[in-house]
Amino acid sequence: MNEFHSDFEIVAREDFSDVTFMLEVRHPMMARAAKPGQFVIVTSHPDGERIPLTIADFDAARGTITLVIQAVGKTTLEMKETCRVGTHLYGLAGPMGIPSHLGNSKKVICVGGGLGVAPVYPQARALKESGAYVIGVLGFRTKDLIFWDEKFRNICDELIVCTDDGSAGLHGFVTDGIRKALEVHDDIDEVVAIGPPMMMKACCDATREAGIKTMVSLNPIMVDGTGMCGGCRVKVGEIVKFACVDGPDFDGHQVDFDDLMVRLRRYKEEEAAATKRWSETCRMTQV
Numbered sequence: 001m002n003e004f005h006s007d008f009e010i011v012a013r014e015d016f017s018d019v020t021f022m023l024e025v026r027h028p029m030m031a032r033a034a035k036p037g038q039f040v041i042v043t044s045h046p047d048g049e050r051i052p053l054t055i056a057d058f059d060a061a062r063g064t065i066t067l068v069i070q071a072v073g074k075t076t077l078e079m080k081e082t083c084r085v086g087t088h089l090y091g092l093a094g095p096m097g098i099p100s101h102l103g104n105s106k107k108v109i110c111v112g113g114g115l116g117v118a119p120v121y122p123q124a125r126a127l128k129e130s131g132a133y134v135i136g137v138l139g140f141r142t143k144d145l146i147f148w149d150e151k152f153r154n155i156c157d158e159l160i161v162c163t164d165d166g167s168a169g170l171h172g173f174v175t176d177g178i179r180k181a182l183e184v185h186d187d188i189d190e191v192v193a194i195g196p197p198m199m200m201k202a203c204c205d206a207t208r209e210a211g212i213k214t215m216v217s218l219n220p221i222m223v224d225g226t227g228m229c230g231g232c233r234v235k236v237g238e239i240v241k242f243a244c245v246d247g248p249d250f251d252g253h254q255v256d257f258d259d260l261m262v263r264l265r266r267y268k269e270e271e272a273a274a275t276k277r278w279s280e281t282c283r284m285t286q287v
């Protein structure tokens with residue numbers, strides 16, 4: 001359990017699967033200030049690493065923001081163990097990043113792949129509130145991993161859920177969902193796609209020929225989140241941008257996804273060693 005005190009109390013938690021969980025955290029000022037597309041930098045305990053997480057939802061009336069987290073390494077695995085209702089996050093900086101530009105699009109496809117379903121939600125909701133016709137395309141590996149489909153159904157004019165193994169909805173990837181929507185609608189103004197880099201790259205390939213504007217949210221390794229360290233540099237149309245202050249949303253047709261994927265793998269060995277060290281210490285404390 002986290003034994004320090006801060007103002008950032010975890011007021012709700014829901015586990016969507018063995019690795020993905022939702023935390024609702026009290027922060028009234030952040031809940032009032034947050035805009036779709038922005039992120040926070042979280043430190044879960046005084047000795048913890050600072051990690052960027054997207055604001056997946058915010059509720060000014062409740063004074064809370066919502067984070068959806070996938071446990072992939074040391075810090076997120078640790079948070080899965082320690083972040084319980086009634087405990088506190090040690091640090092919560094934000095909202096950071098440029099809010100998503102909602103523009104004047106009248107008909108939009110909002111695509112979320114796996115964990116990307118959470119960060120695309122605030123954009124889909126804001127587009128709906130601005131009067132756009134919103135088609136949601138959500139992709140998961142299998143039926144048991146599906147989350148927030150009802151939440152999307154409430155704000156989308158149409159919803160296409162896809163599973164890689166065909167256990168629910170359309171059998172296929174989100175790109176199949178995009179193609180299905182494009183068969184019916186020849187007047188899509190914009191696609192918003194959020195998920196793993198490979199998925200966002202495939203979505204951009206699916207819309208390139210038709211020339212449909214496609215916005216993606218990039219997740220390079222971030223350190224300070226304020227444009228100082230240069231860690232989050234990404235190539236967009238041969239220009240180097242810092243995702244934390246110039247993004248994280250960019251025109252997907254301009255993004256060099258291969259460069260992003262190489263940079264994301266840069267510290268694999270160190271990350272694996274940190275996870276191993278943490279899991280061994282964790283087991284020792286349980287003996």
Ligand SMILES: Cc1cc2nc3c(=O)[nH]c(=O)nc-3n(C[C@H](O)[C@H](O)[C@H](O)COP(=O)(O)OP(=O)(O)OC[C@H]3O[C@@H](n4cnc5c(N)ncnc54)[C@H](O)[C@@H]3O)c2cc1C
Pocket residue numbers: 039049050051052053054055067068069070071072073074075076077115118119218219220221222223248264265267268271272275
């Ligand atoms: C703008 C932005 C928003 C994000 N939103 C979410 C979200 O809503 N939910 C979620 O689960 N994850 C999100 N991430 C990714 C999340 O920050 C990483 O999964 C987390 O930092 C991994 O830390 P770890 O110690 O658990 O794993 P590690 O073993 O340290 O890393 C696992 C992988 O996570 C990535 N990663 C590691 N450190 C960082 C870092 N400092 N910044 C970015 N990526 C990193 C790398 O690809 C790495 O290979 C977001 C990243 C960015 C940049």
Ligand code: FES
Pocket residue numbers: 221222223224225226227228229230231232233242243244245
């Ligand atoms: S995280 Fe340091 S410049 Fe973006």
